[in-house]
Amino acid sequence: MTQQTFSMDNAWRLMLVDMGIDADELLRRAELPRDLFSREAVKLPAPSFFRLWDALAEMFDDPELALKIGQALSTEHFSPPIFAALCSPCLSMAASRLSAFKRLVGPMRLIIEETDDLFCVAYEFLQPTVTPSPTFIEFELVFLVRLARIALREDIQPVRVVSTFAPFHSGFTDFFGVVPEKGEREMLFFSREDASKPFLTANESMWDFFEPTLRKRLSELDGSESTADRVMSCLYEQLPGGQTSIREVARSLGMSTRTLQRRLKQEETSFQELLSQCREQLARHYLQHSTMSGAEISFLLGFDEPNSFFRAFHAWTGQTPERVRAAYQHPN
Known part of the structure; x- marks a missing residue:
């Protein structure tokens, strides 16, 4: 599965010049390619996008x-x-x-x-x-x-x-x-x-x-994503609302369930694999960044009852949610 990317606004170039920012130093701190701002079309995954902003804050310390x-x-x-x-x-x-x-x-x-x-x-x-x-x-x-x-x-x-x-x-x-x-x-x-x-x-x-022009650019952005990326984006949005079925995701993506299954198979994955991956990532996120109980997390991830979540989490990690939360709170 490719990593979802997002367009980076060309206004960055003007902003850096107007604020007297050393673009090379900024990109070095953000661990990004030195020619990034000279490219005609710049697309970054979310972690790199936010890393650029963090590097900017680090340079100014304001x-x-x-x-x-x-x-x-x-x-x-x-x-x-x-x-x-x-x-x-x-x-x-x-x-x-x-x-x-x-x-x-x-x-x-x-x-x-x-x-x-x-x-x-x-x-x-x-x-x-x-x-x-x-x-x-x-x-x-x-x-x-x-x-x-x-x-x-x-x-x-x-x-x-x-x-x-x-x-x-x-x-x-x-x-x-x-x-x-x-x-x-x-x-x-x-x-x-x-x-x-x-x-x-x-x-x-x-x-x-x-x-x-905007609709064309948005269509191009969607077209550059794999089907698996688009499914993951839908799941991130829909899971907290209890929508976990392939039918609901397929409807959101404007395709039939059969077409979605076929495209995921071509990308050597499946809806169930992506659902499990999304659930695990969100579970780790909630355990690290919230005080929600296992039962509350279970509900947000679309499980019918907490025991199903606990079994799934142990299958993903080999550990209990409580132990993983404790590891986040008290790293070695």
């Missing part, structure tokens, strides 16, 4: 680095997906368009949630077993607020900012206008009034120009 990058952004840095968002009639539509094409610029997707009074953008990382860079998370939250302010020419403020890495440095509170809260995922809440305010940068004819 708790407000993500804030400074976000505030330095201008339209010169924006790629087609971001221009498409700026062409939108309002923030709610911009976020919806970004949610459709976010994978073109990073290993994540946006989830839009709305109530009568609030408009919420939640961030979901496509490979939950890969720990995202804190600097990247901070930047993403800053970026959407910055984009809205550029488009509106108004200093709007989110109603709430929630992050797994809160509390942030005080400068973020000054920027957002609210104190970021600790939570289980990254979320930005805006008032429905602010989310509906018309963008001064709205340009539907420009959106009509960008949309076919």
Whole structure:
């Protein structure tokens, strides 16, 4: 199975120059090829993508680095997906368009949630077993607020900012206008009034120009993945909701169960092998990064009852979940 990769935005090149960053040193620290930024099309697996952000944070050693990058952004840095968002009639539509094409610029997707009074953008990382860079998370939250302010020419403020890495440095509170809260995922809440305010940068004819190109790039990104990669991505998303059947995954991928089985066989794997691999990776992730009980983890992984999970985990690792958790907490 090949490793899923994600496009890297060309705006990186401009950002490095504008911030006076030594690209060679950055790539060396991130253990990435020295010619990376000179390539026409750059695609990185999620671990390498986040390693680049961690290397950037290491070079600057500044708790407000993500804030400074976000505030330095201008339209010169924006790629087609971001221009498409700026062409939108309002923030709610911009976020919806970004949610459709976010994978073109990073290993994540946006989830839009709305109530009568609030408009919420939640961030979901496509490979939950890969720990995202804190600097990247901070930047993403800053970026959407910055984009809205550029488009509106108004200093709007989110109603709430929630992050797994809160509390942030005080400068973020000054920027957002609210104190970021600790939570289980990254979320930005805006008032429905602010989310509906018309963008001064709205340009539907420009959106009509960008949309076919964006859809073509997204199709190319999907086409570069193996079927096994796509199945794993679906399982990461669907397992916590109890969806573990091959029929449900096949439907999500837009193919029949028989076609999915045939393609996986051509790649010398099977749905059951991938399901077990995904379950093991997520189980290890939960044991290392949460305090959930074995029964709770069992439920999230789609097992009918905890004993089935315990037997499967022992078959994968030769150990009990408790022993593996203890090893994470007290490494030799």
